[in-house]
Amino acid sequence: MKIKIADLEFEPLISEKVIVERTKAIGQQLNADYQNSIPVFVGVLNGSFLFIADLIKEIDRPCEIAFTKLASYYGGTTSKLKIRDDIDLIMDIKDRDVVIIEDIVDTGNTLHYLIDKLKKRNPASIAVCSLLLKPEALLSPIEELKYVGFEIENEFVVGYGLDYQEMGRNLRDIYKKI
Numbered sequence: 001m002k003i004k005i006a007d008l009e010f011e012p013l014i015s016e017k018v019i020v021e022r023t024k025a026i027g028q029q030l031n032a033d034y035q036n037s038i039p040v041f042v043g044v045l046n047g048s049f050l051f052i053a054d055l056i057k058e059i060d061r062p063c064e065i066a067f068t069k070l071a072s073y074y075g076g077t078t079s080k081l082k083i084r085d086d087i088d089l090i091m092d093i094k095d096r097d098v099v100i101i102e103d104i105v106d107t108g109n110t111l112h113y114l115i116d117k118l119k120k121r122n123p124a125s126i127a128v129c130s131l132l133l134k135p136e137a138l139l140s141p142i143e144e145l146k147y148v149g150f151e152i153e154n155e156f157v158v159g160y161g162l163d164y165q166e167m168g169r170n171l172r173d174i175y176k177k178i
């Protein structure tokens with residue numbers, strides 16, 4: 001079913017059911033990979049808030065959670081190079097295994113910025129888990145990107161935490177712009 005948000009129309013791309021299944025599978029992978037560690041999951045706000053909430057429930061061992069807020073979009077549908085650092089990560093991550101949780105990797109600029117910044121704080125390791133990846137839009141490879149929910153075309157999506165002009169974050173499914 002088509003939906004309208006502000007001036008744009010969107011159609012369904014990934015259903016809630018499929019997101020739930022994939023999130024469970026990623027959670028199991030993380031449980032296996034971090035069985036000898038207490039990882040710190042770093043959610044990148046705002047877009048990842050639903051994904052991280054669902055993913056963390058699949059983690060069956062001790063872990064910590066913290067947040068940072070970055071923005072590379074100012075309401076449009078094309079990524080801007082400038083990154084706004086709205087809320088810094090306040091947790092000490094020295095010698096910790098860090099897993100950054102992202103909603104979507106587009107050009108990769110936001111992640112490169114965040115990874116460079118966190119590396120200076122001397123964590124034991126950094127991995128990235130992103131719900132969505134647009135491989136065609138990625139400007140340079142990101143070695144730390146180890147967990148990806150879904151690879152999608154180079155299209156603008158909303159729902160399940162992702163917004164268009166701050167709306168649509170509450171949608172249970174992911175939609176793409178028509």
Ligand code: 5GP
Binds near residue numbers: 106
């Ligand atoms: P990048 O820096 O990789 O180009 O962009 C990453 C950020 O841009 C994401 O965290 C997200 O906030 C935003 N973004 C990129 N693509 C989309 C999209 O298709 N839809 C929405 N709503 N946001 C996007």
